[in-house]
Amino acid sequence: MLDHPEEYYRHYYHYYRRRLAPKVDVTIVILVTVCAISVFQFFSWWSSYNEAINYLASVPKYRIQATEIARQQGLLNKTKEKGKNRRSKEEIREEEEEIIKDIIKNKIDIKGGYQKPKIYDILLFQILLAPFYWCKYIVWYCWWIYCFTIKGQEYGVEEKLYIIRRYMKMSQSQFDSLEDHQKQTFLERQLWIRENYEVYKREQEEELKKKMAIDPRWKRYRRWMKNEGPGRLTFIDD
Helix, strand or coil: CCCCHHHHHHHHHHHHHHHHCCCCCHHHHHHHHHHHHHHHHHHHHHHHHHHHHHHHHHCHHHHHHHHHHHHHCCHHHHHCCCHHHCCCHHHHHHHHHHHHHHHHHHHCCCCHHHCCCCHHHCHHHHHHCHHHHHHHHHHHHHHHHHHHHHCCCCCCHHHHHHHHHHHHCCCHHHHHCCCHHHHHHHHHCCCCCHHHHHHHHHHHHHHHHHHHHHCHHHHHHHHHHHHCCCCCCCCCCC
């Protein structure tokens, strides 16, 4: 210490850092964090799914269809009981609402970000099943190379849609949320061929530019950008 007094505080710091450091296993911290994220994911997805059901129940088109199905199945008649089991109008209205929502859940397949959550989609199960998914992907990729690169087989409908989805850079859930007639249009225009897709992409970009040109909101935005700009500061004297 006499030869190197400047190192005294450094050694002092290292000593107490090791002595007072929390004795917590990193594995436990990571596991608790992953579980917390997974729980938040699951309840967040359930909330989004319930919001979608509530919205569909408020749309007249789906509400009328669900009400008609409930009448055909005799579910609404059970809510209007008489005698001792008679309930208030508010209770009957709430039960009818739940029946309509249950029919919408069973009859309508919601896709995309508002689809019904699955336990296997949360982060915890994705990590646990990652080796299985990797092996499955490797097997699928080898099968793809063998069938379509080596043997030169023609693409089926699923393979064509897969290539189109990759060109569009969309996830599986995003692509599944598209309407069936849109997918049929993709197949009719043979968008799995790169040249055809590039033509389609340019057409969509031109159509978007035309919509933006006539949209009053974009006109106001362009006018604001021209006159004010995003980063301009003005100092006005009172």
